[in-house]
Amino acid sequence: MQRIIVIANRLPVARKEGLWVTSPGGLVRALEPVLQRVNGSWVGWSGDADSELEPFEHDGIEQIPVPLSSAELDGFYYGFCNSTLWPLYHDAIVAPEFHRHQWRPYVAVNQRYAHHAARVLRNDDIAWVQDYQLQLVPGMLRAMRPEATIGFYLHIPFPPIELFSRLPWRQQIIEALLGSDVLAFQTRASVRNFADAARRFGDARVSSRGELAWRGRTIKLQRAPIAIDTSHFSRLARSPQVTERVAALRHELGDAEHIILGVDRLDYTKGIDLRLKAFAGLLEETDEPHKYAFVQVAVPSREDVPAYQDLRSEIEQIVGRINGDYGEPGWAPVSYLYRSLELEELIAYYVAADVMLVTPLRDGMNLVAKEYVAARIGDPGVLILSEFAGAAEQLRSALIVNPYDVDTVTATIRRAAHMDRSEARMRMQRLRRTVRKEDVFEWARACLAILEAI
Ligand code: G6P
Numbered sequence: 001m002q003r004i005i006v007i008a009n010r011l012p013v014a015r016k017e018g019l020w021v022t023s024p025g026g027l028v029r030a031l032e033p034v035l036q037r038v039n040g041s042w043v044g045w046s047g048d049a050d051s052e053l054e055p056f057e058h059d060g061i062e063q064i065p066v067p068l069s070s071a072e073l074d075g076f077y078y079g080f081c082n083s084t085l086w087p088l089y090h091d092a093i094v095a096p097e098f099h100r101h102q103w104r105p106y107v108a109v110n111q112r113y114a115h116h117a118a119r120v121l122r123n124d125d126i127a128w129v130q131d132y133q134l135q136l137v138p139g140m141l142r143a144m145r146p147e148a149t150i151g152f153y154l155h156i157p158f159p160p161i162e163l164f165s166r167l168p169w170r171q172q173i174i175e176a177l178l179g180s181d182v183l184a185f186q187t188r189a190s191v192r193n194f195a196d197a198a199r200r201f202g203d204a205r206v207s208s209r210g211e212l213a214w215r216g217r218t219i220k221l222q223r224a225p226i227a228i229d230t231s232h233f234s235r236l237a238r239s240p241q242v243t244e245r246v247a248a249l250r251h252e253l254g255d256a257e258h259i260i261l262g263v264d265r266l267d268y269t270k271g272i273d274l275r276l277k278a279f280a281g282l283l284e285e286t287d288e289p290h291k292y293a294f295v296q297v298a299v300p301s302r303e304d305v306p307a308y309q310d311l312r313s314e315i316e317q318i319v320g321r322i323n324g325d326y327g328e329p330g331w332a333p334v335s336y337l338y339r340s341l342e343l344e345e346l347i348a349y350y351v352a353a354d355v356m357l358v359t360p361l362r363d364g365m366n367l368v369a370k371e372y373v374a375a376r377i378g379d380p381g382v383l384i385l386s387e388f389a390g391a392a393e394q395l396r397s398a399l400i401v402n403p404y405d406v407d408t409v410t411a412t413i414r415r416a417a418h419m420d421r422s423e424a425r426m427r428m429q430r431l432r433r434t435v436r437k438e439d440v441f442e443w444a445r446a447c448l449a450i451l452e453a454i
Contacts, residue, residue, distance in 0.1 A: 002149070002452060004040040006031060007117045007137055008130035009081075011044035011065060013058050020058050024343060026228045026367060027130075030440040034448065036060040043117045049073050066116050068109065075105030077133070078304050085132045087307070088167060089159050090269045090362040091388075094307045098168055107136060110176075114140035123147035126451050129180070131155045139176030149454045152180040153447065155226065156364040157390070158190040164197050174202040178214045181454045184222040184447055186364045186390040191221050220454075224447050225394055226365050230439040233374035236347050245348035253352070254331060256293035258417040261353035263346065263368050264360075266298040266338070268311050271361045271386065271403040276318045276334065278359075281410035283326045283333055292417070294333060295349065299340040312338075350375035355416040356383050358391070359403035365390040369398070373431045380428035382416035384409070394438065397430040 012028040013020045022028060035042065041062040046053055053065040068076070079102035088096035114137045121127050121141065126149045129137045138150050164170055174197055177183060185191050191210075198204040198212055198219075207213040210221050236242055253259055260279065264270035276296065283289045298315065302308045316336070323332040341349070350356070350372050358369040366389040373383060373395070385391060385398035392400055401412050 001038050003038050003122070003125045004035060004448070005043065005117055005121050005125055005127050006035065006040065006130065007043045007113055007127060007134060009045060009077075009133040011046055011063055012042055012061075013063060014047050020056075020063075022059065026226065026440040029229045029232070030444040032059065032061065034444060041120050043113060043120075062120070064116050064120065066109075066113050072105050072109055075102045076109040078302065080106035081133045082302050082305050083307070084167075085135075086156070087268075088163060089132060089156050091157075091159070092163055092166075093361050094268050096166070098166075100168075103169055110134055110136035111140055113137050114144065117141060118144040121145050121148055125149070126151065126448075128153065128447075128451065135173050136176040139179035142179035149451055150180045151182045151184065151447065151451045152177060153184045153224070154190065154194075154364070155186070157187070157362060158185055158194045158197070160193050161196045161200060164193070165200075170197070171201045174198055174204075178202050178204060178212070178217075178219055180219060181217075182220045182222055182447075182450050184224045184450075186223075186225050187393050188223050190364075190390075191223050195221060220450060222447070222450055224443055225390060225438065226367070227435065227438050227440045227443045228367050228370045228374060229441070230370070230374045230435045233347065233371055234377050236344060237351055237375040237377050239344070242344055242348050242351060245345065246351045249348055249352045253293040253295065253335065254290070257291040258293070258355065259353050260292065260294045260355045260357060260413060260417070261297075261349055261372075262295070262357045262359075263297040263349070264299065265301040266308065266312055266315070267301055268307060269360055269362050271359045272296060272298065272315050273311075273318055274361075274403055274406055275357050275359045275409065276315070276322060278357075278406045278409035278413060279334070280318075280322045280325075281406060282413050283322070285410075289326050289333060290331065292333060293335065295335045295337070295353070297337045297339075297341060297346075297349065300338060346371075347375050351378070354379075354381055355413060356381065357409075357413070358389060359384065359386045359401060359409060360389050361386070361403055363389040363391070367391075369395060370435045373428070373435045376428055376432070380421065380424040382419055382424050382427070383431065384412050384416055394434055395431055397427040399427075 043064040046065045049070045052067050055064045083097045087094045128151045204212040204214040212219045279294045319334050319336045326333050356372040369391045383398040386403045387400050
C-alpha cells in the first residue's frame, strides 16, 4: 500500500494545556482514518513560533513539526501568504502587497517544508501538498524525489489571469506547481484559470481535456470541491443537548420570529460589512423590527495583519450604528460575537436560524453553507448564498445573490423570512441530498483515487 505524506501549513494537532489535541475541521476528520491505515505522516507547523520539536506520533499518525521563527512568521505567514497571495487570489478585494523581502522567506520556508517531507518520502510514496502557503513545495520535492507521486490541492480560488499576472513571481509559482502530478481545485473556474496561467507563464500545453503537458511530463487537473462530515453534523443537530440549547437561544434572542445568522472568520473576503448593511435596509423598511434578530459570529483571525484590524473596527462601527439607530433599552437587533464557538453551540445556532446568510465577496468553497444544510434536520430554514462562493457551483437550490448588491440582498432576506414552507422544504431537501452525497469522505476518496492511479 502506498504511504501518504500530507504537507500542510499547520499540523492537524495543537497543544492545549500541555497536551496535543486533534484540531477540529473536515480535512483532518477525512484524512485521519486514511493516514492511520497507510502509516501516513503529516508535515506542518505546530502553531508556536520559535519552537523546535522532534517528530512524534498522535492517534497513529506521525507528526513532523516544521519550526518557524517569529521573523519568518512575519515575512512568510503574515506577509507573503496573507498580505500578498490571500488578497490577490481573492479578487484583490484589498490591495495585495508585493515585497521582495517577503518573497524571500516564502521561498525559504517552502524549502524547509520540502526538506522535512523529503526526509520521510520514498520514491513510491504519495506527497499531498495543501494550499496557497506551500505552492513552491511540489517543484522542490520533485527535484529531490523525482519518482514520487505529488499532488497539490488549492483550498482557495485560483484567480483569473488578469489578476495573477500582477504577481512578480508568477513564473516561479507556476513552474513549482507544475512539479505536481495532479493539481486539484475547488471549482471549474479555478481549473480554467490555472490552465490559462500555466499556458501563459509556464509554456504548458493543454494536451487533452483536463491534462497539461509540460517538460515531458503530464499533469492532471482535477475539480474536487471540499466538503464536510455531513452525518456528524446531522447527528449532533439531533442530540438532546443541542435541542435544549436551541430553545434557550431562541429565548435569549427575544423570541424573534425570524432569526438570521452569519458565521465567518473575520476576513474581508466574507462580506460581513455589506451583509450588515443589507440587514439594516430590512429594519429601515419594516414596521416590525422586533420580529427580526440578526446574529453575526465573527471568529478572530490573522489579527496581526493591518487589513484585518481595520476590518474589525469597521464592522464594529456598523454594528454599533445599527443597534444605536434601531435598538431600544433591553433590545438590540444585531448580536455580534467576536469569538469562536464550541461545535455543539455552533450547531445550536444553525438549528435556531431561520435564515442563513453566507455572502462572501469571494470564497474558495465556504463550508459554513454546507454545515448549515447538514444541521437542518427538522424545520427547513433558508440558505442565502453568494454567487462568488465555490459552494454556489453545487448548492444551486439556495437563494443565490450578488453580495455587492445590497438592496437585492435586503429583498432576498425578506423573501427568505417569508418563504412558504413547501418551497423552503423543497429547496432544503435538494441541498441536503447534495451535502449527503458529496461529503468530505467522498472528497478524500476522489482526490486520493486519482493520485493512487498515477
Ligand atoms: C483558509 C485557508 C486555510 C487556512 C484557514 C485559516 O481556509 O484556505 O489554509 O488554514 O483559512 O487560516 P489560518 O491563517 O488561521 O491558517
